[in-house]
Amino acid sequence: MREVAERAGVALSSVSRVLSGHPAVSESLRRRVLMAVSEMDYEPDFTAMSLRRGSTMTVAFLVRDIASPLFSDLVKSAERELRRQGYSLLMMNSDGDPDRDAAHIRLFARRRVDGLILSLASETHPETLAALKSLRAPVVLIDRRVPEIQASTVLSDHYHGLRAATRQLADQGHRRIALITGPHEVLASRERVRGYKAGLRSAGITAEDRLLRIGNYSVEFGNSQTTQLLSEPDPPTAVIAGAVML
Secondary structure, eight states: OHHHHHHHTSOHHHHHHHHTTOSSOOHHHHHHHHHHHHHHTOOOOHHHHHHHHTOOOEEEEEESOTTSHHHHHHHHHHHHHHHHTTOEEEEEEOTTOHHHHHHHHHHHHHTTOSEEEEOOSOSSOHHHHHHHHHOOSOEEEESOOOTTSOOEEEOOOHHHHHHHHHHHHHHTTOOOEEEEEOOTTSHHHHHHHHHHHHHHHHTTOOOOGGGEEEOOSSHHHHHHHHHHHHTSSSOOSEEEESSTTO
Protein backbone atom coordinates (compact mmCIF):
# COMPACT_ATOMS: atom_id res chain seq x y z
CA MET A 1 0.00 0.00 0.00
CA ARG A 2 2.91 2.34 0.69
CA GLU A 3 4.11 1.92 -2.90
CA VAL A 4 0.63 2.85 -4.18
CA ALA A 5 0.67 5.99 -2.04
CA GLU A 6 4.07 6.97 -3.44
CA ARG A 7 2.97 6.27 -7.02
CA ALA A 8 -0.20 8.35 -6.60
CA GLY A 9 1.58 11.07 -4.64
CA VAL A 10 -0.84 10.90 -1.73
CA ALA A 11 -0.75 9.97 1.95
CA LEU A 12 -0.93 6.34 3.01
CA SER A 13 -4.13 7.07 4.91
CA SER A 14 -5.71 8.40 1.70
CA VAL A 15 -5.01 5.11 -0.06
CA SER A 16 -6.54 3.24 2.85
CA ARG A 17 -9.73 5.32 2.70
CA VAL A 18 -10.10 4.83 -1.04
CA LEU A 19 -9.56 1.06 -0.89
CA SER A 20 -11.96 0.63 2.02
CA GLY A 21 -14.70 2.55 0.18
CA HIS A 22 -14.82 5.39 2.70
CA PRO A 23 -17.43 7.96 1.58
CA ALA A 24 -15.36 11.01 2.63
CA VAL A 25 -13.04 10.82 -0.39
CA SER A 26 -13.02 13.27 -3.29
CA GLU A 27 -13.51 11.93 -6.79
CA SER A 28 -10.14 13.28 -7.96
CA LEU A 29 -8.31 11.50 -5.10
CA ARG A 30 -10.20 8.30 -5.78
CA ARG A 31 -9.21 8.39 -9.46
CA ARG A 32 -5.55 9.02 -8.65
CA VAL A 33 -5.37 6.12 -6.22
CA LEU A 34 -7.28 3.69 -8.43
CA MET A 35 -5.13 4.58 -11.41
CA ALA A 36 -1.98 3.81 -9.37
CA VAL A 37 -3.55 0.54 -8.22
CA SER A 38 -4.31 -0.42 -11.82
CA GLU A 39 -0.86 0.51 -13.11
CA MET A 40 0.85 -1.53 -10.37
CA ASP A 41 -1.60 -4.48 -10.50
CA TYR A 42 -1.91 -4.01 -6.75
CA GLU A 43 -4.08 -6.49 -4.83
CA PRO A 44 -4.98 -5.08 -1.39
CA ASP A 45 -4.81 -7.40 1.61
CA PHE A 46 -8.20 -6.71 3.15
CA THR A 47 -7.54 -9.04 6.08
CA ALA A 48 -4.45 -7.07 7.07
CA MET A 49 -6.35 -3.81 6.59
CA SER A 50 -9.14 -5.07 8.83
CA LEU A 51 -6.68 -6.05 11.55
CA ARG A 52 -5.04 -2.62 11.48
CA ARG A 53 -8.41 -0.88 11.50
CA GLY A 54 -10.04 -3.15 14.05
CA SER A 55 -13.00 -3.30 11.69
CA THR A 56 -13.95 -5.42 8.69
CA MET A 57 -16.26 -2.70 7.32
CA THR A 58 -18.81 -5.48 6.78
CA VAL A 59 -22.38 -5.83 8.03
CA ALA A 60 -24.17 -9.17 7.78
CA PHE A 61 -27.84 -9.56 6.82
CA LEU A 62 -29.56 -12.85 7.62
CA VAL A 63 -33.06 -13.44 6.22
CA ARG A 64 -35.45 -16.36 5.96
CA ASP A 65 -35.73 -16.19 2.16
CA ILE A 66 -34.29 -13.57 -0.15
CA ALA A 67 -36.97 -14.50 -2.70
CA SER A 68 -39.52 -12.76 -0.46
CA PRO A 69 -40.31 -9.30 -1.93
CA LEU A 70 -40.16 -7.83 1.58
CA PHE A 71 -36.68 -9.12 2.33
CA SER A 72 -35.30 -8.37 -1.14
CA ASP A 73 -36.39 -4.74 -0.77
CA LEU A 74 -34.91 -4.53 2.73
CA VAL A 75 -31.59 -6.01 1.60
CA LYS A 76 -31.39 -3.61 -1.36
CA SER A 77 -32.08 -0.60 0.85
CA ALA A 78 -29.57 -1.72 3.49
CA GLU A 79 -26.88 -2.41 0.89
CA ARG A 80 -27.39 1.00 -0.70
CA GLU A 81 -27.06 2.85 2.61
CA LEU A 82 -24.12 0.75 3.81
CA ARG A 83 -22.28 1.37 0.53
CA ARG A 84 -22.72 5.12 1.02
CA GLN A 85 -21.02 4.73 4.41
CA GLY A 86 -18.16 2.63 3.03
CA TYR A 87 -19.40 -0.75 4.26
CA SER A 88 -19.94 -4.03 2.43
CA LEU A 89 -22.96 -6.29 2.93
CA LEU A 90 -22.74 -10.04 3.57
CA MET A 91 -26.13 -11.67 2.99
CA MET A 92 -27.28 -15.22 3.79
CA ASN A 93 -30.56 -17.19 3.84
CA SER A 94 -31.76 -19.45 6.64
CA ASP A 95 -34.64 -21.02 4.67
CA GLY A 96 -36.65 -20.76 7.89
CA ASP A 97 -34.33 -23.21 9.67
CA PRO A 98 -33.34 -22.15 13.24
CA ASP A 99 -30.27 -24.42 13.17
CA ARG A 100 -29.10 -22.65 10.03
CA ASP A 101 -29.68 -19.29 11.75
CA ALA A 102 -27.36 -20.36 14.57
CA ALA A 103 -24.70 -21.68 12.17
CA HIS A 104 -24.71 -18.47 10.13
CA ILE A 105 -24.44 -16.28 13.25
CA ARG A 106 -21.43 -18.30 14.43
CA LEU A 107 -19.88 -17.80 10.98
CA PHE A 108 -20.49 -14.05 11.17
CA ALA A 109 -18.77 -13.99 14.55
CA ARG A 110 -15.70 -15.74 13.09
CA ARG A 111 -15.65 -13.26 10.24
CA ARG A 112 -15.82 -10.41 12.77
CA VAL A 113 -18.63 -8.52 11.10
CA ASP A 114 -19.22 -5.01 12.40
CA GLY A 115 -22.96 -5.50 12.74
CA LEU A 116 -25.82 -7.90 12.07
CA ILE A 117 -29.33 -7.33 10.71
CA LEU A 118 -31.60 -10.36 10.90
CA SER A 119 -35.08 -11.79 10.93
CA LEU A 120 -34.96 -15.02 12.93
CA ALA A 121 -36.77 -18.24 12.13
CA SER A 122 -37.40 -18.66 15.87
CA GLU A 123 -37.10 -16.27 18.81
CA THR A 124 -36.62 -19.09 21.32
CA HIS A 125 -34.16 -21.48 19.65
CA PRO A 126 -31.43 -22.14 22.28
CA GLU A 127 -28.49 -22.41 19.87
CA THR A 128 -29.49 -19.21 18.08
CA LEU A 129 -29.77 -17.33 21.37
CA ALA A 130 -26.38 -18.63 22.50
CA ALA A 131 -24.77 -17.56 19.20
CA LEU A 132 -26.29 -14.08 19.44
CA LYS A 133 -25.14 -13.64 23.04
CA SER A 134 -21.55 -14.45 22.03
CA LEU A 135 -21.58 -12.08 19.03
CA ARG A 136 -19.50 -8.97 19.74
CA ALA A 137 -21.31 -6.69 17.33
CA PRO A 138 -24.51 -4.60 17.40
CA VAL A 139 -27.66 -6.43 16.30
CA VAL A 140 -30.83 -5.14 14.63
CA LEU A 141 -33.85 -7.46 14.70
CA ILE A 142 -36.55 -7.18 12.04
CA ASP A 143 -40.07 -8.04 13.25
CA ARG A 144 -38.65 -10.08 16.12
CA ARG A 145 -38.40 -9.50 19.86
CA VAL A 146 -35.74 -11.34 21.87
CA PRO A 147 -35.53 -10.02 25.46
CA GLU A 148 -32.53 -12.25 26.21
CA ILE A 149 -30.16 -10.17 24.04
CA GLN A 150 -29.35 -6.49 23.64
CA ALA A 151 -30.58 -5.45 20.21
CA SER A 152 -32.36 -2.70 18.35
CA THR A 153 -35.70 -3.77 16.92
CA VAL A 154 -37.67 -2.63 13.86
CA LEU A 155 -41.30 -3.73 14.10
CA SER A 156 -44.23 -3.64 11.69
CA ASP A 157 -47.76 -3.15 12.99
CA HIS A 158 -49.06 -6.62 12.15
CA TYR A 159 -51.77 -6.47 14.81
CA HIS A 160 -53.64 -3.48 13.41
CA GLY A 161 -53.03 -4.60 9.82
CA LEU A 162 -54.69 -7.98 10.38
CA ARG A 163 -57.42 -6.50 12.52
CA ALA A 164 -58.31 -4.05 9.75
CA ALA A 165 -58.14 -6.73 7.03
CA THR A 166 -60.38 -9.09 9.00
CA ARG A 167 -62.88 -6.36 9.84
CA GLN A 168 -63.02 -5.21 6.21
CA LEU A 169 -63.92 -8.73 5.08
CA ALA A 170 -66.55 -8.97 7.82
CA ASP A 171 -68.03 -5.63 6.74
CA GLN A 172 -68.33 -7.06 3.21
CA GLY A 173 -70.53 -9.83 4.56
CA HIS A 174 -68.03 -12.62 5.18
CA ARG A 175 -68.67 -14.61 8.38
CA ARG A 176 -66.29 -17.52 7.82
CA ILE A 177 -62.86 -15.95 7.48
CA ALA A 178 -59.70 -18.09 7.59
CA LEU A 179 -56.14 -17.08 8.35
CA ILE A 180 -53.00 -18.91 7.18
CA THR A 181 -49.86 -17.66 8.88
CA GLY A 182 -46.36 -18.58 10.01
CA PRO A 183 -45.00 -20.20 13.18
CA HIS A 184 -46.00 -19.08 16.64
CA GLU A 185 -42.30 -18.83 17.57
CA VAL A 186 -42.00 -15.42 15.88
CA LEU A 187 -43.58 -12.16 16.98
CA ALA A 188 -45.04 -11.23 13.58
CA SER A 189 -47.15 -14.40 13.46
CA ARG A 190 -48.38 -14.00 17.03
CA GLU A 191 -49.39 -10.40 16.32
CA ARG A 192 -51.22 -11.41 13.13
CA VAL A 193 -53.22 -14.03 15.03
CA ARG A 194 -54.02 -11.51 17.76
CA GLY A 195 -55.19 -8.95 15.19
CA TYR A 196 -57.24 -11.55 13.33
CA LYS A 197 -59.09 -12.61 16.47
CA ALA A 198 -59.65 -9.00 17.50
CA GLY A 199 -61.11 -8.23 14.07
CA LEU A 200 -63.51 -11.15 14.38
CA ARG A 201 -64.59 -10.08 17.87
CA SER A 202 -65.20 -6.50 16.73
CA ALA A 203 -67.57 -7.86 14.07
CA GLY A 204 -69.37 -10.18 16.51
CA ILE A 205 -67.90 -13.33 14.93
CA THR A 206 -66.76 -16.26 17.05
CA ALA A 207 -63.27 -17.46 16.11
CA GLU A 208 -63.08 -21.10 14.94
CA ASP A 209 -59.83 -22.98 15.54
CA ARG A 210 -60.17 -24.94 12.30
CA LEU A 211 -60.14 -21.69 10.30
CA LEU A 212 -56.78 -20.70 11.80
CA ARG A 213 -53.82 -22.46 10.20
CA ILE A 214 -50.38 -21.91 11.76
CA GLY A 215 -47.28 -23.41 10.17
CA ASN A 216 -44.21 -22.36 8.22
CA TYR A 217 -43.69 -19.54 5.75
CA SER A 218 -43.67 -21.45 2.47
CA VAL A 219 -45.64 -21.72 -0.74
CA GLU A 220 -46.13 -25.42 -0.03
CA PHE A 221 -47.75 -24.76 3.34
CA GLY A 222 -49.95 -22.03 1.90
CA ASN A 223 -51.11 -24.28 -0.95
CA SER A 224 -51.82 -27.29 1.25
CA GLN A 225 -53.76 -25.31 3.84
CA THR A 226 -55.80 -23.44 1.24
CA THR A 227 -56.71 -26.74 -0.44
CA GLN A 228 -57.74 -28.26 2.90
CA LEU A 229 -59.80 -25.23 3.88
CA LEU A 230 -61.66 -25.11 0.59
CA SER A 231 -62.33 -28.85 0.81
CA GLU A 232 -64.19 -28.48 4.13
CA PRO A 233 -67.94 -29.24 4.14
CA ASP A 234 -68.50 -25.63 5.18
CA PRO A 235 -65.48 -23.82 3.66
CA PRO A 236 -64.49 -20.24 4.43
CA THR A 237 -65.70 -17.54 2.08
CA ALA A 238 -62.49 -15.54 2.58
CA VAL A 239 -58.89 -16.51 3.30
CA ILE A 240 -56.18 -14.16 4.61
CA ALA A 241 -52.57 -15.01 3.83
CA GLY A 242 -50.33 -13.86 6.68
CA ALA A 243 -47.28 -13.41 4.45
CA VAL A 244 -46.42 -12.94 0.78
CA MET A 245 -44.66 -16.32 0.55
CA LEU A 246 -47.84 -18.16 1.59
